[in-house]
Amino acid sequence: MHLLVHESDLPFIKESLRKSHPETRPTHRMEAAAKGLGFSTYASFLTSIKSGRLRIDVDNEMYCAALGVSAIIDGEKRARYLSRSVARAMLRKVLDENPELTLRGFDSIWHGGRDELRKPKEEREALFADRRREAYNDDWAADQFELALIFLSRQKRTKSFNRQVGSYGLKHRAEDLSRAFGLFTYLGNYVSNGMLLAAAFTTGFSVKRVAYDSYNAYLNISMQTVNAARGYERNSRIEENPAIVLSMYAPATDFEPAYSG
Known part of the structure; x- marks a missing residue:
């Protein structure tokens, strides 16, 4: 499965990886990320990505090995730190361009069941904002x-x-x-x-x-x-x-x- 990365996605990918591994140094995280994306160094990755949107294959195990963290979480699940950060960056771009999109689909404060629509407008606006945050961050x-x-x-x-x-x-x-x-x-x-x-x-x-x-x-x-x-x-x-x-x-x-x- 190929994922697409643009230079503008890097700040969000960095922040996502920081939240996953706050105990590691930023330079170590990004060198590990470069290896997980198929590059020998972060510098070579930056050179390639400056030419435009980059189609990459994500190797989560390589990222974990380079960073020195376990590739298995909760005893059995394979860690997806890197691929999830890239997918979330791609998703964020779509959500920015489509402000009505939530997990429900095309959404607004005027959508929902009868009980939801009976709520005050301010409460419906807060609920819609929560649904947008869920799509961005979950x-x-x-x-x-x-x-x-x-x-x-x-x-x-x-x-x-x-x-x-x-x-x-x-x-x-x-x-x-x-x-x-x-x-x-x-x-x-x-x-x-x-x-x-x-x-x-x-x-x-x-x-x-x-x-x-x-x-x-x-x-x-x-x-x-x-x-x-x-x-x-x-x-x-x-x-x-x-x-x-x-x-x-x-x-x-x-x-x-x-x-x-």
């Missing part, structure tokens, strides 16, 4: 965004919007990559509607809101590749075929897929 949001990126990066675009399936339906397809096939369980089994939309903006899809009061949107996404991502064979009785999914979504080499083909 580790879970960054992981949802990355899983949605993996799903959408292998989907084809069409000239027109696909009204057969909206963003809410597509988020379930992204979740299936982890839940049904066990390919990306390290990112969890959940993708929010808002993080699916954020990933759609990042991967260059056109996004059209279903209605002015809807959380959801349509994308110019091919139904053919959407169905293929579910493991459906053509000219069959619609039976799931894990090999199709594996061919589309090769997991990271350090994670064991649930199916071998």
Whole structure:
């Protein structure tokens, strides 16, 4: 899975890594980050990134080894300090450009259930601000965004919007990559509607809101590749075929897929 880094993302990546490892020196963190991003030194990384947005592969284990911290957390989970900081920087850019986006989707103080809409305007504004902060700062949001990126990066675009399936339906397809096939369980089994939309903006899809009061949107996404991502064979009785999914979504080499083909 490739992630994109721009020079303007560096301050946020640095701050994210500082929060993860406040006991380490800044120079050590960034030298380790450079190694985790495939560079021998931070200086060589800076030289490359000055030429524009950089497409990189993130090696969390290399980062942890270079920094001298454990690559395993909570006894069994693989640490994702570096990849999460890069994903969060990418997500932050989308959120800055789309001030109405939260984990719910296209959101505002005028959205919500009946009880929520009965609250005073000031309280609804505070709740909306909380939802925006959650999208910016929550580790879970960054992981949802990355899983949605993996799903959408292998989907084809069409000239027109696909009204057969909206963003809410597509988020379930992204979740299936982890839940049904066990390919990306390290990112969890959940993708929010808002993080699916954020990933759609990042991967260059056109996004059209279903209605002015809807959380959801349509994308110019091919139904053919959407169905293929579910493991459906053509000219069959619609039976799931894990090999199709594996061919589309090769997991990271350090994670064991649930199916071998």
